[in-house]
Amino acid sequence: MGLLQVGASILTSLLIGALTGAAVLRTRFAQTARTYLLLAFSILAVYWFQPLVPLRSFDFWLPSLTLALVVLTWFITSSGGAPAQADAPAEPWWRSPQNSIALLLIVGLPALIALSRYFLPEPIFTAAPPPRFIIFLVFVIALAIAIALTSWLSRRLLWVLSALIVFLILVLIVLKTPALSLQTSIFFRTLTNRSLENAASTDLRWLGFSYIAFRLIHVLRDKQAGRLPPLSLAEFGTYVVFFPSLAAGPIDRAERFAGDLRKDFALTQDDTLAAGIRIFAGLFKKFVIADTLALIALNDLLATQVRGSGWMWVILYAYTFQIYFDFSGYTDIAVGIARLAGIKLPENFAAPYLKPNITQFWNSWHMTLTQWIRNYFFNPFNRWIRRFKRIPAWTMILIGQAATMLLIGLWHGITLNFIIWGLWHGIGLFLQNRWSDFIRTHYPNLQQNSRLQSVLQVGGVIVTFHFVALGWVFFALSEPGLSWQVILKLFGVYSSR
């Protein structure tokens, strides 16, 4: 999100918050209207925030596919599709005016955007002119048939939900694997008779898909487990593509989000002030601190150019703080904007660089992602591996930690460097686990020595910070060889000149 988009989001939230909070409108209708308004702006934001991609009209089709996935997932998880409880009767979606209005918004607004090519000289909500309306119409009809079919199947075949999860994971894999993205781009370029020369793995930049996919998978898994409460299409759609958290999270939980939407909300001065402070802090972190540090932060070019170990540390520290201020700044902005509209998004960061060990670091860094991974991978994986009684406990811990962190690494991108980064943290978590166990067993009285405790606390913060910083070398760079070169330079073993 650029400053213009942040500004528009703030104004929209403020307006929605103020409108629904106005005394004359403090009715149940006002709260419902708030959901529709949030959904409507979120739909427009899906298109507006999508960056231009070199494939023709993909800046329209990718957001449209996002919305298609939202509708499809809702149909097969809500009472409109499969029943919430096995014994509950399925209610047709059209009986609920709320769902009909939401569906009208989800189809109508993109239709208006598609139609805008005929009456606007320049596109407003898309980076390039949208495709011809007839193509959009065909897309909607095809989608309706696909949804009807999938929805019908989902009532009869349990594996449809699993199939959709697998499909979402496959799309993620394609988007996150440079070679597969490139091949997909080549495929679409061939299909549309475009030059293959300029095909690149970055051609398929699908705004926020990593977050959208994880929200959808969470809903699908909870549906499978029978934990998903009933959600209207408006609530569900707003949850998945909520504009403040569209581009960079956090990854909320559907039932918590819907709870906020259903609460009576009136924007107070205190809310506005608290949200304003949060947004201001976020803007400062992102656009002043992070963007400034970005000028001198570690990248592929600097990795080869920097001479001397001391300067390499400076460049690495710059990256370490840049990535934190960038990401946590965005979270602050998202949390602040959402608060103006009465949504309390979960926190993503809690002073992670001040944590004395790597476990606590991961409990305070990108918290909503780690929570998601814990819920849907780590815990089920641990339950599964414990069935193998012959495997020693320490091996189980190692495998569990390494696999979890590997998954987090792969979520960022399917490259060797992200794999190494994930394993680096997985092994770090394992070692820390063993160390804590060792200290607990061999030095049970350590807790009573407050001075030693303080020393260990400070030492732990320093060691953890540097462990994380060294991990960023793999995260920031594109090639393991280059990262290794930087590690050697950091420790004075290698010099480029």
Next chain:
Amino acid sequence: MEIMDPTTPRIRLFAVLLKATLLFALFNFAFLFLQNIPFGKFSLYNSLLPGRERLPYGEVPESYSVSLFDVDAMFASHVIAGREKAPGEYRVLLIGDSSVWGTLLEPEETLAGQLNANALEACGKTVRAYNLGYPTLSLLKELMLLDHALQYQPDMIIWLTTLESFPQERQLTSPLVANNAARARELIGRYQLSADPNDPELVDLSKWDQTFVGQRRAIADHLRLQLYGTLWASTGIDQVYPENYVRAQIDLEPSDEFHGLTPADLPSFAEALAFDVLEAGLSAASVPTLLVNEPILISNGANSDIRYNFFYPRWAYDEYRKLLLERSAKYEWNYFDFWDLAPMQEFTNSGVHLTPEGEAMLTEKVAEAIQATCR
């Protein structure tokens, strides 16, 4: 809904916003009165960061440098501002355009870098050359930098120049000159130069432009310069070195025009050139000043009978050399003409930018000139 504690003082949002706006407005306009404080002199260079070997100039972030108009800040980032003159140092300042600054050359490959590498002795001291060249072609820009550099106790000044810096119409168009209107006017007044002090090229800042909001770009550039100091210090890079670049043009247009002048204008050619700025510069310092006509590319390609290179038709350049020689004799300038020193292949992307080998040839000649001037 959250229930407020009745003992908690209630914050009035409107009052907070109003006060914040007023405070910002006050700060913004207070900035107007801080114009005389030389913020540019506050620099991380030469303290936390090593000084740059040449003045900061860069149009892209990858150059780890930035072009700015604040002469104080430019010099504060230069190594000369942080180096006390040692008793054994013979301080030589090199003034000129991008060829002195060293486009496509690493700091040690420039004229200053190669002079320093030679550990030259002059007047019983060791020569330490400082690269104060700056891209863009204008004698007034060079006079401005020379005038500022005089505070750094030079023992000798070497001014390398070329005809393209001479046309009267070019004097105020260099962005550095245009955006330093007060300095330019002061020089015009002090040396009675023919340039018009009211020329619209000179940018006069409105009151709003002098506020914090109006100065945001300049402030950002100053901060960027400090940040890029980290990258300069850690990489030694201060410009982009492309792997491939377009080499200077050899096949030339069949035109004999020079800034709208043709051979028919020969009688009035001297009037079109800013010799008054050159004279001012050569008389500005109380130390020996050498004037060097820098090497140019002499093409043997198409239409090379009409032009020497992209910049110069033969008639204009020949006349310029003649005029320089005449004036040198008349005013007893230490004039050195190295115009045909380097063969064609020793030029890079322009008819005045030399390769490291070309710079080595020039270094040899300049070293001889320094020693000839200071025996």
